[in-house]
Amino acid sequence: MSDGRRDSSGTWQRDHPWAAVYDRISGDPHLGALLWRVGMGSSVEELHRRARRELAAVPAGGTVLDLPCGGGVVLRDLPVDHALHYVAADISPAMLERTRGEAERLGVAADVETRVADVEQLADADETYDLVLTFTSLHCFPDPEAAVHELARVLRSGGRLVGSAFCVDAGLLYLPGHRIGRALGVLGPPVRSTEVRSWLVAAGLVDVRLDRAGALTYFEGTRA
Template sequence: MRRSARGVERHWRHQRLIPAVYDFVVEHERLARLGGRVLWGVDVRAMYASFAEAGRLPTGAAVLDVPCGGGVAFRGVPPGADLRYVAADLSPMMLRRARAEAGRRGLPAVFVRLSVDRLPFPPSAFDLCVTYNGLHCLPDPTSAVAEMARVLRPGGVLRGSAVVTGAGRRFDALIAVFRWRGDFGAPGDVTDLRGWLSAAGLEAVSVSRSGALAHFSAVKPGGDD
């Protein structure tokens, strides 16, 4: 059931219903708590708490949010924060929704349509890369994580969440359905996730799982101590 990168791009370029439903749910935290618990057995509060990390960056820091979806992570940036925020996604529909959300929040983000495994940015361009609920949709998460690590500055942080296998038969069966539909690419288990991060040369790898959702962070070596 492994799909090519081009096949995944075609699928998400034209997909409408699943992204719209997902975006509506995650924009309403109480609904997301219920949906996350029922669907994946997850307590999503850790994900919402992690959004705030972008707001703790120093003035002028650069953030890459990919895939940004409808802009749910924007809520972590306080009004007036002086950040260079790049929001990227493969789906034109989600980028339109993200632009609208940024407008409502007064966030002067730059929006880019792209594939995660081909980031059009130079090395060491960002202080923080966030990738929430996207890795499991990709056909080659290893390459995607390597690209995100490439564009991080030394000392920069990669943080995000992803659906993982191995959390139980019910969850693995649901993942199989999403893969059959083409919504999921090649999700791995927690060990795989750690391996993707380490293979990209990242350090201080931290992975925790709640239900079938893993939260992770890692640091690009070489920053100031």
Template sequence: MADWRHARLTAVFYDFGVEHERLGRIGGRLLWGADLSRFYGDIHRLRELANGGRMLDVPCGGGVAFRGLPKEGARRYVALDLSPVMLRRAQANAGRLGLPGIGFVQASVTALPYREGCFDLCLSYFGLHCFADPPAALAEMARILRPGGRLRGTAVVRGSGLRQDTVISLCQRSGIFGAVGTAEDLSSWLATAGLDEIGVDRDGAVAFFSARR
């Protein structure tokens, strides 16, 4: 699979499709048979959760979740990604949106540089299917959450139909995707990570997931 630390064109193309809402909605329908209105709506609801919270966004990509953050209010927000290209795009996006105080960290999701229990909320939008080891990634996300902390995210999953599964296989062969499971696999991975109140709702090949530590 692609090394996202160096895959500049892949990173930019991938981020561009998610960042532009109209294009993202079209792509969601054509590629995954999914209505991504819920994804963008979930981002806009972040302003209800952000005030005073400690939040980790992994992988942050180009900062698509930033549009849901209030410009003012107490918060600790860390945007983490393995790709320096993504982090530069995220920094530029934060500047355009006038969002000071975001921390930008380059690191692997399977070795998060934080102690156990130091975040209230972890976001993982459209990144899990790019990882070589999704269960290990989810275990790390669970580790850095405080007791009662929440995990929310989206991921592409198998099992919605031949067309979508074929696109997933093509993305894997091109190095864009890593290991991709089904919605049932995702539920199992979340439980194995020690999380509860698990919710996994599939729309086409896109799974919307949430859980509590």
């Protein structure tokens, strides 16, 4: 992985000021949740509902990859007394530091492995994980198709890939947000929900499902 990327991943890797702002918004249940609702046109609770559902379904001893983990927004959804091997990975060392802080705050630091990783080149062997979570992600990656392929590669047969993306076909209302994100350098190329579906299918996922929630398209599939 290069430290000098000049694309959207490089912007996150260098901890652009938006990263700290985003972390505050996504992690705060009051004002942050309100700002999320205004910006995304849906509730952040939708993300947590899906994370809780998927995490609860992983058998004891199962392995989970949360990539990009950002500031650890999903950690609060870990089931109590879970017996999971949970890897929180992100390209940004600063975001991983925030994740470690959140894990300490929640008292789950001993259960969470944090790791610098680039979604385009994961170090994991094929078929490592029972669940891969990739929330609010694909629109931030320079090559979202390659990301889907890599995330599916590390999934076991029968494993689940679940996430969300800010898609340009969500409606005209959200196009200014895309333009601003591109101008700041924190967004990658435009992602369309039809593309997400075809990438998931091409990556070997079945029972693919997409649901729109305001600006976000939630997606899920099972590795054949």
